[in-house]
Amino acid sequence: MVKRKRHLCKLIVLVLSAALTASVLAGCSKKAASKDGKVTLSVFTYAQPQEKKVYLKLAKEYMQKHPKVKINWNIVDGTVYATKMKALFASKKVPDIFYTGAGDLRAYVNAKELLPLDSYVKKLNIDTASIWSQALERYKYDGTKVGQGTLYALPKDISAFGFAYNKTMFKKNGIADPDPNKPYTWDEFLQICQKLTKDTNGDSKKDQWGAGFDPNYSIEPFIWTNGADFLNKDGTKVTINTPEFQEALQYFTDLTVKYKVTPSATEAKSLAYYQRWLQGQLGFFACGNWDMATFNNLKKFDYDLIPWPVSPKTNTSYTWTGSLGFSVSNTSPNKNEAVKFISYLSTDKQTSVELSDANIQLPNNVEYAKGDYIKNLKPKKNIQVMFNYLEKTGRSGPTDYTYNSEWWTEFQNALPQVLNGKQTVSDFIAKEQPKMQQKLDAANQLAKQQSQK
Template sequence: MCAALAGTLALTACSSGGGATDDGEKKLTFMFRGGPDEKTAYETAIKKFTADTGVKVDMIVTDADQYATKLQAAVAGNKVPDVFYIEQANLQSYVSSGVLADITEEVEASGVDLDNMWEYGVDSYRFDGELQGTPDGALYGLPKDVGPFAFGYNKTMLEANGIPLPDPDKPYTLDEFVQVTKQLTKDTDGDGALDQWGTGLNVQWNLQSLVWSNGGDWVNEDRTEVTVDTPEFAEALQWFADLTNVHGVTPSASEAATLDTYQRWMAGEIAFFPVGPWDVSVYNELDFDYDLIPWPAGETGESATWIGSLGIGVSNTTKLPEDAVKLVTYLSADAAAQQTLVDAGIQVPNLVDMAEEWAAAPDAEPANRKEFLDIVQDYGRAMPAAYTYGAQWYDELWTNIQPVIDGKQTAADYLAETQPKMQSLLDESNATAEQAAAGR
């Protein structure tokens, strides 16, 4: 019997739920997270997989915020799905605890053209026993998707306010961005209260771009030292806080409490806001035109942002390993399956040639979909904790950051206080990773 779980890292391999049915048919279980659009797309794709292979698939779908908990419960209950979504930050713990199968040989034998898949996506699920994301590591999954976190703008608002549309190939400098957002922050109905803002960014999801483009980072190259207490990092965080406290181009805390910035963007009240591929199906139905541009650039002069990803892996104890790998390669790399998911407006194609055609389509919405590909190919990075053994060290940065965002503490002072705490947690994480590696 499987042991009870305590947190996302305490996973124990157990038998999977699939296998042959009483009448001799093969059946796999596939667990994933997503909304109605994703579920419908998978139903269509898997119907074709079953027709082609004769293997039935039971889908287990959860909301995004419930997925990790329900997967843990499945492991604890001796019902590991045959095939399931992998979050990048959990891959090493799944490998160490024997939950994930090494599918390197099966994928290589399948004929999948990995060279026609995004290198970032494939490498995200490689692990060489010490470092994740390296091109020589064993494959413990294939990408469900790559999620380039792009920057968007309300084209209708800029045109209505006489603001020249931004260059799709040249990023704003930080100073230029402030000046434009100041022009767009105003009281449009004359009641004495602001009802239109230049931007409305969330520090936890948007600081990465600013720090990286300003020459800072969270950790060193081998992920052993935290590097947030630097002038480059502090300048980026202070600039972010100053958008609200000095320049006044974002909704105040009270205004955001009434209606958050995502809702205000959707209502056409915010000029510049992030856009992920998962947003496109919803954003394309908004009452204003929007498009994508490079992220504003700091001292390096170059845009930066993060690329999210989910993987699809195989249980180490599945009773149908060959069929499970076939399902993974089908969902990740089959052109027909990819087209089904792309048509649902929930992701960028995993296949490079398909993605290039998708981005160049004359009816593309948003028009500059190529920006998504530029991020994946050129200037996107993994989130800071994507390739470490757990994310506690990274999460510590956000724990007490609010006084900085509220203008009550300087970024430099806060980072000096926080770096030692983050370093201690990263040291613990790396020690745990070493212990897990020794026990494999």
């Protein structure tokens, strides 16, 4: 981007911000039912282009079935959603329906922005039992703890952060395909990575690696499988100073610094892990279900899904799962119709079919997911790996149940010093645990203050 003079830049930003905010406010205004009984629902979410296309199609189908309901759906880019949502809250022009992430739930409830849904679920006979319980539970809050109490959103989706391997690379190097029902142990995983890491073109430089891990989203499976965690169960203590955590972080670090079976931090800057995977340079890489549409169209190699490798401490494969929820504004003049519409988006079986067939997400409907979806999935992949995480060993992300993520940002901002070999794991933990604890304490104190308002 060409640099401009500072005063001109500020002027442009102010003008654009005002225009965007005005546009959002206009598009999200709420209207009560008209005299003829017609209702207009304002919906504000974000989406990628393909996802936007499918959701607008679903809204059109809903309006055809419910001619007295009009859906005004404002869909923006995910990078600006949070800022615009804050503007809507501040202006008191909150749309009827909007996204709630698990990490936002407590703040939104404490601010009395969300409609409690339990009575509507009962009155409208909404079948919440048909969708993944792990998704539903993260939108319950009793005023103290997330995961129990009143329901404040219906899941838009739930996703698992799985693990993929390059089938073509395995075959070329004479390595048998992994068993999707039996995760590699840490030792086995290292051995495979060592076999795959090499110079393939004879220029004395590595151009193929066993794996690539972006620590922003790939470190959790290694920590959890070793029986460690970032926080204690009630979210009041940072627990990165336990022996189990240190051991797991040391293994994760050694893959890069000691054994060099992943690209170095410097190499990752020149070409990101994701791009290296797409170019066929990595044997293993993380794979969310949202990645599968892209990976299915790769020409350079074939891939499949497997569980994340396991530590001998637990012999259990873990990963994080993510979700967004559809919430209804507590000030909506059309609460009943709004809840009906989010139920259609969340719990309706045919909606589940349309979204999953378009490779937008895994099916919300559990019966369909385990039945016709697996049966008809093309190309065939070990999708059961994802479902095992949704039902058994998937976990909410580290920041999902904390009031803010500043403690986690502290961890992530400091971690590169370890992964580039400039700081030992033990020194990192000793230095960062108190800093993280201080920021977690501040978050918990803020949560307490907000809940008492």
